[in-house]
Amino acid sequence: MTRIDFIPLSGAAQMGANAFVLRVDGCDILLDLGATSAKAPGWLAQLARPSLLWISHVHWDHLGALPHVLERFGPLPALATAATVELAPLALASALGLRNKALARAQAMARCLRPMAPRTYYELSDIVRGQKVPSMRLMAFEAGHMLGAAMLLIEIDRPEQPPFRVLYSGDFCTHDQPIVAGASIPRPTADFQVDVFICEGVLSGDGAADVVDYEVEMARLSTACNGHQGPRLVAVAALGESCEITAALAGQGVDLIVHDYLRPLFEVYGRHRPQAFSKPPRFGDARLCRQMLEAHGLVIAAGDQLQPTTMAGELAGELVENPQAQITLTNRVYAQTPAGKLLARQAGQRAQVEHYRLPTHAPRWQIVETVRALSPRKVVLVHGPKSDLYRLRKALAAVVEAGDVVVAINGQSLELG
Ligand SMILES: [Zn+2]
Ligand SMILES: [Zn+2]
Incomplete structure (x- = not known):
């Protein structure tokens, strides 16, 4: 039996810093490492050494704790898209307000980031060399939102069963902006089913964004x-x-x-x-x-x-x-x-x-359409005001009739498989 848990450290039923652990047979992938200021975020105290970091994009609520995570654990393997790898030093330098040698220090911090081509499988064992890790693959999908933003698909092998697939949305939108196109979301087929969709809901309660x-x-x-x-x-x-x-x-x-x-x-x-x-x-x-x-x-x-x-x-x-x-x-x-x-x-x-109003997150109708198209077995809602996520959960319950929709709570581990 493969044991898969989702452990939200921060950013579940709230706005603010995002940090979620996906634990597969004791191997932790940290999905985003956000902060709300230049200080070390509180969630860091609950973090055990992860095997891999995933940075969905360079907004501070997803990236901001990188300096503190590296300071605590030393160099760790980290994945992001190529654009995110290039943007990360700029985001770090400007947000940390490092005046002298700001960029050089930020570039040194961002050196652990490995660029990942979109829609290409990466074996975890190839990225995390020298560590014994469960058999799984990772794939990034463009998420709209901003340059470099990506969803992460984690495909976990299980004995005598099809692989278990978790898709983490990060921040996303499906409409095109003048430069960055809308998210390219994987389509389910007979051989490809997403089991769990971990979905952001920043704008899920914003009625004005829904009609713009x-x-x-x-x-x-x-x-x-x-x-x-x-x-x-x-x-x-x-x-x-x-x-x-x-x-x-x-x-x-x-x-x-x-x-x-x-x-x-x-x-x-x-x-x-x-x-x-x-x-x-x-x-x-x-x-x-x-x-x-x-x-x-x-x-x-x-x-x-x-x-x-x-x-x-x-x-x-x-x-x-x-x-x-x-x-x-x-x-x-x-x-x-x-x-x-x-x-x-x-x-x-x-x-x-x-x-x-120029929303760069999916408004409610886009979230509903995305979930309908993916038809996952389970939807886990994160990154949004708590009451909005509960209302979204109700709306989605009708869409994923065969599965269930949960609002994740910080510190409460969810058994996914
Ligand atoms: Zn963002
Ligand atoms: Zn965000």
Whole structure:
């Protein structure tokens, strides 16, 4: 008998850092290693030495604990897609705020990551050399969401039975963005059945995300930016969104400057998606960005909540009294942040503030469609507000009639097989 357990350490029935252990006959694969700050996350105390790390993508709630995991256990074999391997040092360097030699230190940390081609089987025994591990294979599937994001299929051999397959979604969406295409999800066949689908539900309770048409919303944003005559600032989340919005605007022929801070990210996107930009965007330092705004041009800068420590926050602060200016915000805008206050017009601003929803997670209807297409025996819901996941569970129960749907709870081990 092969014993397979799923042990959520963090990020199960909650938003926040993701860390899940898949234990196969005592061999642990750590699915994501997220944090919520630069500090070591609490879940690390519950982690036994894993045989393998899987990093689904470079957002901090999936990657952020890498420095702490490596510090505690020393070098460990780790898998990610090639784009994630390239993006990881940038994400680590910017989030850790390492000023001197930031990139060099982050690159050293990311050196344990081994790039994995999508839709290709990797034998665990080939990756984890010198360790005796159960017979299993791993395969990555593009997950949409952002460049490099991938689902992980774990195919476990069992004596006298077909292999047991677990698919971990990480963050995903099935709609196309201007650069990154929607998730490519495996289709079940007579010989290929997913037994357990571990599925994220970040947006599962967001009714507004459920009705938004990403393409229409992006076109609306482009038209509004294009049609405006005054200085325009588009505040973006660095990882993912910045490149997608720039590609959409540049595709419309909008003359724009991207703040320098984002340049290394664009270089990775450019290498992996050479068709992304018909011509490479222009980059500029703070001085050039300000000149562009004075000339009533458009600037793209990082800082999605307009925190004053970010370039977008600084520039927004300078534009806020200008009745000719347009400030564009996207996605989640939290009430207590400078962006939230601007959107609620609490800041007494005179600039025009625009808000667009460009979801990069699967809204509820996509989750339902994905589960229907996969028709797994069991669905395990993670990474979402608890009450939303319980509501999603009800909706999915009708879809997986023959199986069951559970909401995972941190610290509670689930026996999968
Ligand atoms: Zn993410
Ligand atoms: Zn996430």
